[in-house]
Amino acid sequence: MSTLTPTPTAQVYELSVEVPQGEVIRYDLAKLCSALNVNDPTRIAVETDGLRRALITVYPSNPLGVVRAVTRADLVMDRHGRIVTGLYHNGRPVKKRLFDPSTGSAQRFLLFGTTGAGKSRALQLELIAEKLNGVCTWLADLKLGQSVPEADGQVDWYACSQEETILMLMAAVAVAQERMRRYSAAGRNSFALGGDPLLHVRIDEANRLLERGAPYRDLATHLIKELGRTGRSVGVGIGLSAQASHLEELGGSDTLRAMVKEGEVTLLRWSSSMMRQLVTDGLLPAGEQLMPIPKTLAPRELRSQFDPEPDHDEDDAPGTQGMGYLLSGPRPTAMMRHLRLGSIAPLPGLDPDILALYGDDEPTRLEDISHDVAGQAYAARTDEEAMAELCAAFHEAQQQKLNAGRGPGRSAATEDGDADDDGPSAPRKVRLDERVLAALADAEAPMSADDVLDAVHADGGREVKLGSVRNALKKLADDGTLTRAGHGLYAPA
Numbered sequence: 001m002s003t004l005t006p007t008p009t010a011q012v013y014e015l016s017v018e019v020p021q022g023e024v025i026r027y028d029l030a031k032l033c034s035a036l037n038v039n040d041p042t043r044i045a046v047e048t049d050g051l052r053r054a055l056i057t058v059y060p061s062n063p064l065g066v067v068r069a070v071t072r073a074d075l076v077m078d079r080h081g082r083i084v085t086g087l088y089h090n091g092r093p094v095k096k097r098l099f100d101p102s103t104g105s106a107q108r109f110l111l112f113g114t115t116g117a118g119k120s121r122a123l124q125l126e127l128i129a130e131k132l133n134g135v136c137t138w139l140a141d142l143k144l145g146q147s148v149p150e151a152d153g154q155v156d157w158y159a160c161s162q163e164e165t166i167l168m169l170m171a172a173v174a175v176a177q178e179r180m181r182r183y184s185a186a187g188r189n190s191f192a193l194g195g196d197p198l199l200h201v202r203i204d205e206a207n208r209l210l211e212r213g214a215p216y217r218d219l220a221t222h223l224i225k226e227l228g229r230t231g232r233s234v235g236v237g238i239g240l241s242a243q244a245s246h247l248e249e250l251g252g253s254d255t256l257r258a259m260v261k262e263g264e265v266t267l268l269r270w271s272s273s274m275m276r277q278l279v280t281d282g283l284l285p286a287g288e289q290l291m292p293i294p295k296t297l298a299p300r301e302l303r304s305q306f307d308p309e310p311d312h313d314e315d316d317a318p319g320t321q322g323m324g325y326l327l328s329g330p331r332p333t334a335m336m337r338h339l340r341l342g343s344i345a346p347l348p349g350l351d352p353d354i355l356a357l358y359g360d361d362e363p364t365r366l367e368d369i370s371h372d373v374a375g376q377a378y379a380a381r382t383d384e385e386a387m388a389e390l391c392a393a394f395h396e397a398q399q400q401k402l403n404a405g406r407g408p409g410r411s412a413a414t415e416d417g418d419a420d421d422d423g424p425s426a427p428r429k430v431r432l433d434e435r436v437l438a439a440l441a442d443a444e445a446p447m448s449a450d451d452v453l454d455a456v457h458a459d460g461g462r463e464v465k466l467g468s469v470r471n472a473l474k475k476l477a478d479d480g481t482l483t484r485a486g487h488g489l490y491a492p493a
């Protein structure tokens with residue numbers, strides 16, 4: 001049964017369809033386009049109730065071809081902690097949660113898309129919102145500061161190198177742990193706005209930090225997981241934007257899986273394998289489909305191979321940058337587009353419209369009481385020379401550890417891995433974890449703690465106790481990096 005309702009403009013058609021009771025509605029977008037004789041799939045939107053009914057909207061042209069510019073008012077949090085970041089195809093606002101006042105939870109943010117899909121611009125929109133809403137932002141721009149150049153000076157900490165990003169992550173973990181101690185000493189069990197500011201750590205191009213072969217992959221993975229775990233209840237949020245065709249590329253194992261399930265996830269133009277993975281991961285209800293986002297809105301028309309070339313060039317067609325899906329929103333399959341922010345055409349310098357939205361105020365700073373635990377790196381964040389030295393020292397220390405791990409004569413380190421007291425200058429706590437993981441990764445079969453101990457000693461590193469290995473195994477299994485493969489046996493997840 002279906003009804004075809006022309007809307008007042010007589011151009012948009014809304015089709016409401018249902019399957020008989022006892023059946024579940026399923027659809028195939030390509031077949032639907034064919035049935036409706038629509039050659040541009042981005043003109044069609046399908047929304048189902050997950051059961052028997054669906055609404056099919058057919059637009060005369062892609063309704064998101066042009067969207068309005070963002071205003072400051074869009075970016076001020078409403079009482080549910082949401083800001084307006086874009087518009088859905090039906091013109092309704094896309095609301096993204098910057099904070100959850102009902103639970104006091106800091107959010108986790110994920111932004112996926114291929115190069116040019118609009119990740120950095122979408123991130124910048126949120127950075128502006130953070131500034132306007134008094135969030136203290138620590139930003140890492142891993143394209144050496146090219147991606148969100150206007151943010152320099154508009155955030156509390158702006159990092160451009162891998163080393164500085166690691167120091168930043170360590171400082172954030174330290175702040176989260178210190179807040180936890182402070183809050184529990186004060187008998188508080190949750191975070192609320194008004195005291196310490198929300199602290200958001202944002203990493204653009206996080207794939208550069210987390211992909212295979214990245215210099216600090218394991219450490220970064222560990223720190224991000226740690227932040228995801230401890231930060232939430234103490235007002236420390238984490239956001240990553242990345243291009244990736246698989247979640248596995250980002251830190252391996254389960255780093256992002258949990259974040260993806262609970263976070264604010266935005267998917268811009270993506271690869272099809274990424275989409276399949278998100279569906280397998282249960283992020284999209286089974287049977288739901290996302291219309292792939294083309295690179296441009298060039299109409300696809302068939303013309304004879306022997307006709308003269310049309311005058312309009314494919315390259316002149318409007319792009320689809322900023323189009324995507326807010327998977328964690330109430331309408332995960334409804335195509336949306338981010339509000340326009342700044343110039344679409346490249347500019348020679350900083351974008352004045354973007355700077356104007358940030359405004360001239362000072363950004364919110366980290367609470368004084370946490371400066372000590374945030375450590376040397378935090379203190380040096382605006383001192384280029386001091387930061388370069390810290391980064392060089394960190395790099396050197398990592399190199400030494402790597403070398404030491406391959407041969408005898410390593411310096412003593414805190415192998416027992418009590419993470420709590422490690423400040424930003426002491427990235428040693430992952431040593432044993434790393435050795436244990438390496439041992440298990442090399443093994444063909446699941447291993448017992450005794451086996452792991454032998455394997456760890458075989459790497460030529462410092463002697464450790466069985467108890468420490470057991471603790472490390474337990475921790476890694478609890479956070480999902482390892483799985484328990486039978487009684488007392490462990491394997492990589």
Ligand SMILES: Nc1ncnc2c1ncn2[C@@H]1O[C@H](COP(=O)(O)OP(=O)(O)O)[C@@H](O)[C@H]1O
Pocket residue numbers: 113114115116117118119120121122147321322338339340341342343344345346
């Ligand atoms: N919301 C937006 N408003 C205006 N222009 C945008 C928007 N999103 C993307 N663009 C345009 O697309 C280009 C690429 O976007 P960008 O955010 O740098 O992509 P990514 O970070 O995914 O590679 C930008 O330089 C800009 O010209």
Ligand SMILES: [Mg+2]
Pocket residue numbers: 119120121147204
């Ligand atoms: Mg970018």
